Amino acid sequence: MALTEKQIADLKIMALAGYANSQIASMLGVDLSIVHAARSYLGYTIPKVAEMKTVPCDCCGSPVPLDAENEYTMPDGITTSNLCARCQMTVDYVNSFYDENEEDNNAVQNN
Ligand SMILES: [Zn+2]
Incomplete structure:
Protein backbone atom coordinates (compact mmCIF):
# COMPACT_ATOMS: atom_id res chain seq x y z
CA MET A 1 0.00 0.00 0.00
CA MET A 52 -22.81 2.41 3.13
CA LYS A 53 -24.55 5.63 2.30
CA THR A 54 -27.95 4.77 3.67
CA VAL A 55 -30.38 6.71 5.76
CA PRO A 56 -33.19 5.26 7.84
CA CYS A 57 -36.55 5.26 6.13
CA ASP A 58 -38.55 8.13 7.63
CA CYS A 59 -41.50 5.79 7.93
CA CYS A 60 -40.35 2.35 9.06
CA GLY A 61 -36.66 2.96 9.80
CA SER A 62 -35.20 0.35 7.45
CA PRO A 63 -32.04 1.49 5.62
CA VAL A 64 -32.59 3.35 2.36
CA PRO A 65 -29.74 4.05 -0.09
CA LEU A 66 -29.05 7.76 0.01
CA ASP A 67 -29.85 8.98 -3.47
CA ALA A 68 -32.41 11.16 -5.19
CA GLU A 69 -34.52 8.21 -6.33
CA ASN A 70 -35.48 7.42 -2.77
CA GLU A 71 -36.36 10.98 -1.91
CA TYR A 72 -40.10 11.10 -1.74
CA THR A 73 -41.87 14.41 -2.13
CA MET A 74 -44.73 14.60 0.31
CA PRO A 75 -48.22 15.58 -0.89
CA ASP A 76 -47.59 19.22 0.09
CA GLY A 77 -45.01 19.30 -2.72
CA ILE A 78 -42.35 20.84 -0.48
CA THR A 79 -41.32 18.38 2.21
CA THR A 80 -39.07 15.55 1.10
CA SER A 81 -38.65 12.34 3.03
CA ASN A 82 -36.41 9.35 2.52
CA LEU A 83 -38.77 6.44 2.22
CA CYS A 84 -37.97 2.84 1.39
CA ALA A 85 -39.62 1.40 -1.72
CA ARG A 86 -42.27 -0.36 0.35
CA CYS A 87 -43.28 2.80 2.24
CA GLN A 88 -43.31 4.83 -0.99
CA MET A 89 -45.78 2.33 -2.43
CA THR A 90 -47.90 2.56 0.72
CA VAL A 91 -47.95 6.36 0.59
CA ASP A 92 -48.79 6.35 -3.12
CA TYR A 93 -51.59 3.89 -2.43
CA VAL A 94 -53.03 6.04 0.37
CA ASN A 95 -52.72 9.18 -1.76
CA SER A 96 -54.68 7.50 -4.54
CA PHE A 97 -57.79 7.80 -2.37
CA TYR A 98 -57.58 11.59 -2.41
CA ASP A 99 -58.97 12.98 -5.63
CA GLU A 100 -58.20 16.31 -7.24
CA ASN A 101 -61.44 17.92 -6.03
CA GLU A 102 -60.21 17.77 -2.48
CA GLU A 103 -56.98 19.55 -3.45
CA ASP A 104 -59.06 22.27 -5.09
CA ASN A 105 -61.04 22.73 -1.88
CA ASN A 106 -57.83 23.11 0.08
CA ALA A 107 -56.58 25.72 -2.36
CA VAL A 108 -59.77 27.77 -1.90
CA GLN A 109 -59.46 27.55 1.86
CA ASN A 110 -55.89 28.78 1.73
CA ASN A 111 -56.97 31.85 -0.21
ZN1 LIG B 1 -40.01 2.28 5.08
Whole structure:
Protein backbone atom coordinates (compact mmCIF):
# COMPACT_ATOMS: atom_id res chain seq x y z
CA MET A 1 0.00 0.00 0.00
CA ALA A 2 1.61 3.19 -1.20
CA LEU A 3 -0.75 5.50 0.64
CA THR A 4 -0.22 7.21 3.99
CA GLU A 5 -2.81 7.01 6.76
CA LYS A 6 -3.85 10.55 5.92
CA GLN A 7 -4.25 9.73 2.24
CA ILE A 8 -6.32 6.67 3.10
CA ALA A 9 -8.57 8.74 5.34
CA ASP A 10 -8.96 11.35 2.61
CA LEU A 11 -9.66 8.65 0.03
CA LYS A 12 -12.44 7.18 2.18
CA ILE A 13 -14.05 10.57 2.68
CA MET A 14 -13.86 11.43 -1.02
CA ALA A 15 -15.17 7.99 -2.00
CA LEU A 16 -18.16 8.47 0.30
CA ALA A 17 -18.66 11.98 -1.06
CA GLY A 18 -18.96 10.49 -4.55
CA TYR A 19 -15.76 11.78 -6.11
CA ALA A 20 -14.60 10.03 -9.26
CA ASN A 21 -11.46 7.94 -9.00
CA SER A 22 -9.63 10.34 -11.29
CA GLN A 23 -10.50 13.26 -8.99
CA ILE A 24 -9.38 11.31 -5.93
CA ALA A 25 -6.13 10.38 -7.67
CA SER A 26 -5.31 13.95 -8.62
CA MET A 27 -6.21 15.31 -5.18
CA LEU A 28 -4.08 12.72 -3.42
CA GLY A 29 -1.33 13.17 -6.00
CA VAL A 30 -1.17 9.45 -6.75
CA ASP A 31 -1.67 7.25 -9.77
CA LEU A 32 -5.21 6.23 -10.71
CA SER A 33 -4.26 2.55 -10.39
CA ILE A 34 -3.33 3.17 -6.73
CA VAL A 35 -6.78 4.62 -6.09
CA HIS A 36 -8.40 1.62 -7.76
CA ALA A 37 -6.29 -0.83 -5.74
CA ALA A 38 -6.85 1.03 -2.48
CA ARG A 39 -10.61 1.22 -2.94
CA SER A 40 -10.96 -2.51 -3.51
CA TYR A 41 -8.47 -3.26 -0.70
CA LEU A 42 -10.37 -1.02 1.73
CA GLY A 43 -13.79 -2.22 0.58
CA TYR A 44 -14.66 1.26 -0.65
CA THR A 45 -15.66 0.25 -4.16
CA ILE A 46 -18.47 2.21 -5.78
CA PRO A 47 -21.22 -0.37 -5.04
CA LYS A 48 -19.99 -0.78 -1.45
CA VAL A 49 -20.01 2.97 -0.93
CA ALA A 50 -23.56 3.12 -2.25
CA GLU A 51 -24.57 0.52 0.34
CA MET A 52 -22.81 2.41 3.13
CA LYS A 53 -24.55 5.63 2.30
CA THR A 54 -27.95 4.77 3.67
CA VAL A 55 -30.38 6.71 5.76
CA PRO A 56 -33.19 5.26 7.84
CA CYS A 57 -36.55 5.26 6.13
CA ASP A 58 -38.55 8.13 7.63
CA CYS A 59 -41.50 5.79 7.93
CA CYS A 60 -40.35 2.35 9.06
CA GLY A 61 -36.66 2.96 9.80
CA SER A 62 -35.20 0.35 7.45
CA PRO A 63 -32.04 1.49 5.62
CA VAL A 64 -32.59 3.35 2.36
CA PRO A 65 -29.74 4.05 -0.09
CA LEU A 66 -29.05 7.76 0.01
CA ASP A 67 -29.85 8.98 -3.47
CA ALA A 68 -32.41 11.16 -5.19
CA GLU A 69 -34.52 8.21 -6.33
CA ASN A 70 -35.48 7.42 -2.77
CA GLU A 71 -36.36 10.98 -1.91
CA TYR A 72 -40.10 11.10 -1.74
CA THR A 73 -41.87 14.41 -2.13
CA MET A 74 -44.73 14.60 0.31
CA PRO A 75 -48.22 15.58 -0.89
CA ASP A 76 -47.59 19.22 0.09
CA GLY A 77 -45.01 19.30 -2.72
CA ILE A 78 -42.35 20.84 -0.48
CA THR A 79 -41.32 18.38 2.21
CA THR A 80 -39.07 15.55 1.10
CA SER A 81 -38.65 12.34 3.03
CA ASN A 82 -36.41 9.35 2.52
CA LEU A 83 -38.77 6.44 2.22
CA CYS A 84 -37.97 2.84 1.39
CA ALA A 85 -39.62 1.40 -1.72
CA ARG A 86 -42.27 -0.36 0.35
CA CYS A 87 -43.28 2.80 2.24
CA GLN A 88 -43.31 4.83 -0.99
CA MET A 89 -45.78 2.33 -2.43
CA THR A 90 -47.90 2.56 0.72
CA VAL A 91 -47.95 6.36 0.59
CA ASP A 92 -48.79 6.35 -3.12
CA TYR A 93 -51.59 3.89 -2.43
CA VAL A 94 -53.03 6.04 0.37
CA ASN A 95 -52.72 9.18 -1.76
CA SER A 96 -54.68 7.50 -4.54
CA PHE A 97 -57.79 7.80 -2.37
CA TYR A 98 -57.58 11.59 -2.41
CA ASP A 99 -58.97 12.98 -5.63
CA GLU A 100 -58.20 16.31 -7.24
CA ASN A 101 -61.44 17.92 -6.03
CA GLU A 102 -60.21 17.77 -2.48
CA GLU A 103 -56.98 19.55 -3.45
CA ASP A 104 -59.06 22.27 -5.09
CA ASN A 105 -61.04 22.73 -1.88
CA ASN A 106 -57.83 23.11 0.08
CA ALA A 107 -56.58 25.72 -2.36
CA VAL A 108 -59.77 27.77 -1.90
CA GLN A 109 -59.46 27.55 1.86
CA ASN A 110 -55.89 28.78 1.73
CA ASN A 111 -56.97 31.85 -0.21
ZN1 LIG B 1 -40.01 2.28 5.08
